Amino acid sequence: MPPQMPPNAKTNPNGSGSYCRFTPGRSAPPVDGTALLGPVGVEIDVGPGQPRRVWHYAVLKTAEPIRPNAIDLLLSSLDEPGASLFVQGRDFAANLKDRAPHLSARALAKRRWLWGVIIAAILIAVIxxxxxxxxxxxxxxxxxxxxxxxxxxxxxxxxxxxxxxxxxxxxxxxxxxxxxxxxxxxxxxxxxxxxxxxxxxxxxxxxxxxxxxxxxxxxxxxxxxxxxxxxxxxxxxxxxxxxxxxxxxxxxxxxxxxxxxxxxxxxxxxxxxxxxxxxxxxxxxxxxxxxxxxxxxxxxxxxxxxxxxxxxxxxxxxxxxxxxxxxxxxxxxxxxxxxxxxxxxxxxxxxxxxxxxxxxxxxxxxxxxxxxxxxxxxxxxxxxx
Ligand SMILES: [Zn+2]
Structure with a gap:
């Protein structure tokens, strides 16, 4: 999938993005803002005067794997360790899953399965x-x-x-x-x-x-x-x-x-x-x-x-x-x-x-x-x- 894919119209009907709550770190209070799916990552806007952040798709993490019926998400990113982003919206979740497929429940199950096989192999060797x-x-x-x-x-x-x-x-x-x-x-x-x-x-x-x-x-x-x-x-x-x-x-x-x-x-x-x-x-x-x-x-x-x-x-x-x-x-x-x-x-x-x-x-x-x-x-x- 080309990374230049334009933001999905359903997610971002007026260019305004989805409601989000951004927490810069453990001791900093959360702020409200909007999040939208940009060409290379999730773009986070927390109001005028604040720099627009981009969290790249490849280094995004979710608290829970994205399931098909997800209505909101809690994200973190290696781009900004310690910060977290809560985003509301069924379409946002569904479209993010297309751009960052490693976050899907299916991908996670596959990784777990792979780890299971590796661990089982080690354990068998030990036995x-x-x-x-x-x-x-x-x-x-x-x-x-x-x-x-x-x-x-x-x-x-x-x-x-x-x-x-x-x-x-x-x-x-x-x-x-x-x-x-x-x-x-x-x-x-x-x-x-x-x-x-x-x-x-x-x-x-x-x-x-x-x-x-x-x-x-x-x-x-x-x-x-x-x-x-x-x-x-x-x-x-x-x-x-x-x-x-x-x-x-x-x-x-x-x-x-x-x-x-x-x-x-x-x-x-x-x-x-x-x-x-x-x-x-x-x-x-x-x-x-x-x-x-x-x-x-x-x-x-x-x-x-x-x-x-x-x-x-x-x-x-x-x-x-x-x-x-x-x-x-x-x-x-x-x-x-x-x-x-x-x-x-x-x-x-x-x-x-x-x-x-x-x-x-x-x-x-x-x-x-x-x-x-x-x-x-x-x-x-x-x-x-
Ligand atoms: Zn004892």
Whole structure:
């Protein structure tokens, strides 16, 4: 198609274009204007005295692929990174699709399909290599997923598992949590630090999701009597992360095809919601729990935090369970329920040798962490990393 094609008469009956709302950047307010389909790109006019912008067709992007029945569009462009353009008009959408065919739903589906084929080929190669080497294939695949894929799986799993709960965001509490996370991450000597979030959720729970992400609940922080106890639980969940237990569990539960869908941005879907339920309720094998515990004690030692915190936590929740049989099956004790057998692990915790240690957090930071849920944010307001 020649780029000199004149603007479509239907889109632009009087040369006035379609109504648009142009946002120059994140901090700048949007302005009203008109957009029309010029010879080489979308021409944006936001009033007298303002330069007329041209966003070239080849470098346009849409928030959503243009479907045949689209009535409006949200556009961005490599010509002006950070800016966005909202345009109303069915004809504008239809005619833009002719000029920038890469924006159509069909083109996007084709690209996704192509990526799906490439990823499937890589995964098959990994499976074959894994079998040849005599490894557990799912664990090997989990371990060989690129960081960004693990991140996407983790985001989707976390969102599905924490649905309906706000994220805690008191600044002093976040700073305290970051200090504790840093201290343990350094001891773990991992390439990228763990990403720990607290949710305003009365359930006593803590879990790791793919991509070195960990979720703690307000219920858990409320139950903890010392910062060392929180550090112990956190170190245990980091142990799961180091072993890629969440990645393995998600792949095992939803399968490769669904995981690829999630990685490609096909949405969480039912499959991942199930994976969330699985991670939250079934927990891991005893062997996996022992490995996570071993890491936990190593991390605590590396960070010079007493292992007694984890021990005390086990002893207390186990006692509560004994005093009130069945409590462990109540939703309030979720973490305990996914971490059997508590008595055996409490014993192991007690047996840990003592070493010089400093409190996981000073008194002031501990109070701040306890108050982290005095400010909450909606999940969608989470700042970009
Ligand atoms: Zn565990």
């Amino acid at each position: 074959v290599a894994s079998f040849a080497a005599g490894w557990s294939p799912i664990k090997s695949i989990a371990g060989s997923l690129p960081g960004t894929w693990r991140q996407r799986l983790g985001d989707a799993a976390r969102e599905s598992m924490t649905e309906g709960h706000k994220q805690c965001a008191d600044p002093a509490g976040l700073a305290a949590l970051a200090r504790l996370t840093d201290r343990l991450s350094k001891a773990a000597a991992v390439a990228a630090p763990f990403n720990v979030r607290v949710y305003d959720w009365p359930l006593m729970n803590a879990f790791a999701v793919p991509g070195s992400q960990i979720v703690l609940t307000k219920g858990l922080i409320d139950t903890a009597e010392t910062p060392d106890e929180v550090a112990g639980v956190l170190a245990h969940e980091m142990g799961h992360g180091i072993e890629m237990h969440p990645e393995t569990a998600v792949l095992r539960s939803i399968g490769l095809a669904a995981a690829v869908q999630v990685i490609l941005g096909g949405g969480a879907g039912g499959g991942l919601a199930n994976a969330g339920v699985m991670l939250a309720q079934l927990g891991y094998s005893r062997g996996a729990e022992r490995k996570a515990d071993r890491h936990a004690y190593e991390l605590l030692k590396g960070a010079a935090i007493s292992p007694k915190g984890l021990a005390n936590f086990f002893i207390r929740v186990t006692k509560k369970e004994a005093e009130n049989p069945g409590a462990a099956n109540s939703p309030a004790f979720n973490w305990l329920r996914t971490h059997p057998p508590a008595a055996e692990r409490a014993k192991l915790a007690r047996e840990q040798p003592d070493y010089p240690a400093a409190p996981a957090l000073d008194a002031q930071s501990w109070q701040a962490l306890k108050s982290i849920c005095t400010t909450t944010i909606e999940p969608k307001d989470e700042p970009e990393k």
